[in-house]
Amino acid sequence: MNVEPVISVRDLRxxxxxxxxxxxxxxxxSFDLRPGETLGLVGESGCGKSTLxxxxxxxxxxxxxxxxxxxFKDRELVGMRQQDLRSLRGVEMGLIFQxxxxxxxxxxxxxxxxAETLRAHEPxxxxxxxxxxxxDTLRRMGIPPTRYRHYPHEFSGGMRQRIMIALALVLRxxxxxxxxxxxxxxxxxxxxxxSILQDLKRNFDTAMLLITHNLGIVAEACERVAVMYxxxxxxxxxxxxxxxxxxxxxxxxxLRSTISLSTTALHYxxxxxxxxxxxxxxxxxxxxxxxxMQVCPRLEPVEVRTKTGERVECWLHGPAELIPPGQTAPLxxxxxxxxxxx
Amino acid sequence: xxxxxxxxxxxxPLDERPVLLxxxxxxxxxxxxxxxxxxxxxxxxxxxxxxxxxSFTLRKGEVIGLVGESGSGKTTTARAMLGLAPITGGSVRFDAGPEFGGQVDLTKLxxxxxxxxxxxxQLVFQDPHASLNPAMDIATALAHPLKIHKVxxxxxxxxxRVRDALERVGLSPVERYLHKYPADLSGGxxxxxxxxRAIMLDPALLVADEPVSMLDMSVRAKxxxxxxxLKRDLGLTYLYVTHDLATAKFFCDTIAIMYLGRIVEIxxxxxxxxxxxxxxxxxxxAAIPEPDPRRAAxxxxxxGEVPDAAxxxxxxxxxxxxxxxFAPCxxxxxxxxxxxxxxxTNVSEQQYEQERAAVGDPAAVDDAGLVxxxxxxxxxxxxxxxxxxxxRASDPAEQFWKGVSSVQKDDAGVRVGFKEPxxxxxxxxxxxxxxCHLHDxxxxxxA
Numbered sequence: 001m002n003v004e005p006v007i008s009v010r011d012l013r014x015x016x017x018x019x020x021x022x023x024x025x026x027x028x029x030s031f032d033l034r035p036g037e038t039l040g041l042v043g044e045s046g047c048g049k050s051t052l053x054x055x056x057x058x059x060x061x062x063x064x065x066x067x068x069x070x071x072f073k074d075r076e077l078v079g080m081r082q083q084d085l086r087s088l089r090g091v092e093m094g095l096i097f098q099x100x101x102x103x104x105x106x107x108x109x110x111x112x113x114x115a116e117t118l119r120a121h122e123p124x125x126x127x128x129x130x131x132x133x134x135x136d137t138l139r140r141m142g143i144p145p146t147r148y149r150h151y152p153h154e155f156s157g158g159m160r161q162r163i164m165i166a167l168a169l170v171l172r173x174x175x176x177x178x179x180x181x182x183x184x185x186x187x188x189x190x191x192x193x194x195s196i197l198q199d200l201k202r203n204f205d206t207a208m209l210l211i212t213h214n215l216g217i218v219a220e221a222c223e224r225v226a227v228m229y230x231x232x233x234x235x236x237x238x239x240x241x242x243x244x245x246x247x248x249x250x251x252x253x254x255l256r257s258t259i260s261l262s263t264t265a266l267h268y269x270x271x272x273x274x275x276x277x278x279x280x281x282x283x284x285x286x287x288x289x290x291x292x293m294q295v296c297p298r299l300e301p302v303e304v305r306t307k308t309g310e311r312v313e314c315w316l317h318g319p320a321e322l323i324p325p326g327q328t329a330p331l332x333x334x335x336x337x338x339x340x341x342x
Numbered sequence: 343x344x345x346x347x348x349x350x351x352x353x354x355p356l357d358e359r360p361v362l363l364x365x366x367x368x369x370x371x372x373x374x375x376x377x378x379x380x381x382x383x384x385x386x387x388x389x390x391x392x393x394x395x396x397s398f399t400l401r402k403g404e405v406i407g408l409v410g411e412s413g414s415g416k417t418t419t420a421r422a423m424l425g426l427a428p429i430t431g432g433s434v435r436f437d438a439g440p441e442f443g444g445q446v447d448l449t450k451l452x453x454x455x456x457x458x459x460x461x462x463x464q465l466v467f468q469d470p471h472a473s474l475n476p477a478m479d480i481a482t483a484l485a486h487p488l489k490i491h492k493v494x495x496x497x498x499x500x501x502x503r504v505r506d507a508l509e510r511v512g513l514s515p516v517e518r519y520l521h522k523y524p525a526d527l528s529g530g531x532x533x534x535x536x537x538x539r540a541i542m543l544d545p546a547l548l549v550a551d552e553p554v555s556m557l558d559m560s561v562r563a564k565x566x567x568x569x570x571x572l573k574r575d576l577g578l579t580y581l582y583v584t585h586d587l588a589t590a591k592f593f594c595d596t597i598a599i600m601y602l603g604r605i606v607e608i609x610x611x612x613x614x615x616x617x618x619x620x621x622x623x624x625x626x627x628a629a630i631p632e633p634d635p636r637r638a639a640x641x642x643x644x645x646g647e648v649p650d651a652a653x654x655x656x657x658x659x660x661x662x663x664x665x666x667x668f669a670p671c672x673x674x675x676x677x678x679x680x681x682x683x684x685x686x687t688n689v690s691e692q693q694y695e696q697e698r699a700a701v702g703d704p705a706a707v708d709d710a711g712l713v714x715x716x717x718x719x720x721x722x723x724x725x726x727x728x729x730x731x732x733x734r735a736s737d738p739a740e741q742f743w744k745g746v747s748s749v750q751k752d753d754a755g756v757r758v759g760f761k762e763p764x765x766x767x768x769x770x771x772x773x774x775x776x777x778c779h780l781h782d783x784x785x786x787x788x789a
Contacts, residue, residue: 044558045529132691144683145694156647157412186411187585191629191643213559216631243633257560258633259588261615266563266592272528 005032006174006207007056012068012078014048014055023276025051027231028068033175033207038197040218040239041211042254043228044273052228053177053211057093058085072175091121094168096178100161100185104152110138110163111149114170121171137166140203141196158189162196169204177209182217194221215258219243227251230274230284237310247312249291283315286331291316295327356404356595360437362579363400363423363547368393368432370418374652390651392418394603395432398596400547402437405573405580407594407611409587409626413648415603420549420583423448424463425456438462439546461491464540468552470532474524480535481520484508487542507538510575512568530561537568541576551583566593588630591615599623602651602659606766609774619776621666646680656711657763658779664741669788670779672763673745675706675714681742685733700725707757717755726755 014026025048033039041049054060056070058077070077072093077085089095097103104113114134118125135145141162152160161181168176178197182190198221200206210222218225218239225243226236227250235248246252256267271288274280280287286296293315301313302322315323369391376387393415400406408416421427423434425448434448438459446459467473474483484504488494505516511534513519524532533553540548553569554562566589572578584590590597591611598608599622607620618624625644644663649655655662657672662680664671682704686694702717716726727749734743748759764785766777779785 044560135691139687142687144687145691146683146686146698158647186647187587187629188411188625188644189647191631192645194631195643214631215559215633219633220631254560255633257563259559259562259566259586259592260632260634261588261591261627261630262632262634263588263592266567268563268567269560 003034005034006073008032008069008071009056010069010071012052012055012070013066014051014060015065016051017063017065018277020277022065024231024279025276026055027276027279029228029231029233031226031233031236033209035174035207036201036205037224038201038208038210038222040222040225041209041228042213042215042218042225044213044254046273046276047228048231048276049211049228050179053095053179053209056209057089057095057177058082059089059095090117090173091171092173092175094171094173094176096165096168096176096181098180098183100157100164103164104160106152109149109151110147110155113163113167117167117170133170134166137170138163140199141166142192156189158185158192161185161189161193165193165196165200169200169206172204173206175207175209177211179211180213181210183212183214190217191220197221215243215255216260227254230279231276232284232313233311234285234314235310235312237306237308237312241308242310245308247306247310247317248285248314249289249316250285253288253290283313292331293323293328294331295323296331298327299323356401359401359403361399362402362404362437363581364433364435365399365419365423366397366433366435368396368419368422368434369430370415370422370427371430372428388652391603391654392427392651393422396598396600396603396605397432398598398605398608400579400581400596402546402579403573403577404596405582405594406596406598407582407584407590408598408600409584409590410600411585411648413602413651414600415651416583416585416600417551419600420465420551420581423547423549423581424460424465425451425453426465436463436547458491461487461493461543462545463547463549464543464545466533466536466540466548466550466553469556470529470536471524471556473536474532476524479521479523480508480513480527483524483535484539484542487539491543493543503542507542508535510541510572511535511538513538529557530565533557533565534568537565537572541572541578544576545578547579547581549581549583552585553582554589555584555586562589569593586630587615587626599626602648602654604659604777605768605775606660606778607774607776608768609772609776613772613774617774619771619774619781620660620778621664621780622660625663625665645684658766658777666780667741667744668779668785669744669761670764670785671745671766673742673760674711674763675704675758675760676711677742677745678704678714678716678758681733681740685736697729701729702726702755712760712763714758714760715755716758721754724751727751730756730758 010030012026012029015022015024029052043049055066066078068078115130118130135148139145143159143162182193194217212218222239225239226233229250235242235251242251246255253269257269269288274284282297282299283301286292295315301315303311303313304317304319306312306317370393371389371391373389374387380387396419398406408419410416418427422429429449436446436448438446442459481504484507485500488500494500508516508519513534554565557565573580582593594611597611597614598605601622607623618627644665646663655672656674661667661671662677700719702719704714704716707713707715718725745761746758747761750757766779768775768777769782771781
């Protein structure tokens, strides 16, 4: 894996201004993505995963502030002028939205959607070339060429999502953010879309950040996974490894609370994700963590690498020399009311 | 009454308990609105059979799961139980208890009588954010059903019942939540409040339409557990509507798999999961993403999506997507179109343009769609016959050909005849009923 990363994020921070003070939605996040690689980003609602996805693309609303570094093909995106960012987006970086039903213009044929996209980014492209490239991309998504001139309402939800993916990929971007691309779809269609996303790597060599709350989807579609909690990535590494031997207690609890066919008992994480205006001190997961030690609320955990190569931020994994003596004893805590939850 | 604290859990085995709800041959058809001329001439433009002959019984304390994709009719079936969908036919007998005179047929009820009866049947929606009035605090929202149904005017009693319901759903200490507005609560807390409101009137049946689908994974288990506790403590019976077989596995005693308005498989949950018989059930189970990499298995997914209910496929509605479909499943002209589209998705641009230019659009010749014709673009060129020949040669195992009875070449193109479609009846197999020709002894030699 010595290929240069397409995108390299270092210590990215995003704040939103609110009446109660700044919300630190993304608070010091770093990751790399190489060509053809898919990184799954998982976490509960409100952990900052969508903000991270948009922050990387420079798509945040006014009233937010960004700091840190996002390097994309040797260019620094943080602090870049909106104009320059706009010329990169679409051509070099794409976004696949959650709701396919509302993102296509009902008055435009599918062919017109493609023509608009291609003309906006490649002025001077010929009509013939538009058709060839669009039909070819649609075909890879499993949309028959006979439907090229149909209107959006003539397609089902799953087909519309494939069209959305095709629209994002027709410009052959090097990097795509897919924000919950299957959440609004039926299970069978979701599985179809996932297998299409897997084919993408082979066909397009696109690096993808796949944002989802469904751990099963990550296991199916991603090589690597990053688990996000309260604005930070608490564990990151090879998806199979993380899912079979989670290093961080949050990852473990999240996996246990996922209901799948092999689940034998209902399990949940007590408490709720914290308020990001005033996040808990030390490790942000300590109030909900079943393994919390006395050091956890006092000191922020340091990133360490496990023996199998995952990055994890948790005092359970040391480094032991940084933990003050005697502070590995379990943390005493008050009982949580059952309804203090997400 | 929600005020009694002893549990009313029935210790008897499920099949000895009294029947609470008996649905027989339920049909909900929506008339399609045609064009101006159709309406002027009084022509009918057909109907959507959202629910088409659904039968099941629900015993007291039982949980039945209606499972299917969108468009399967599961939500319409659930809404029909509350008179919220226009029932076209069939019967829904509900044991409303002594105060309403025992057995009532909900299909024969006038709206005003239904309104009072809804005390006994309550509904929990998918989206907790949309089911609470944002201008009502929790105490007002919970007291609202008591006012609407004129149960009591005694303020102390109302307050006591509101507090009790909140405690039951785990929103305690109660003082913290009484005067909060929905916007102050998290998704899970809102769904708890919705459940509290649903139990205020001491219902017998709770219809829950995807109650955990909008919630975070980490909270789903908690809400499901709460619903099981409520069922045990208050003697409730649930009709659980979901697309998710994984949550239904925990929650349901009986599973009914629905596809395009019909039940295709119904039976005790353990058996459905252990030995799914219908290919659709198998696909649904295989499609659930599995987070444990050690258990992940390659899967054979059905193609396509749920078809248009206004013109459902002939025979078994699942046949165009079914990986195991064979001769009697209802092959028809539309499947020929789908087959060609499928081919053109996979061939090169040039080949597509050539083939597309050589043949016209496939069309059904007879009304039933059992004879299709694929015309040559240039009459007598034989291109259509050659194309079909090639399609068949490229994938001789394609199930489509099992349903073809004749291929006749003539001057203008090809006529393709299909075998007679057979509607799969719901047949008993042990404790499970399944509607699939694979399990029908009449077709055992062909499957």
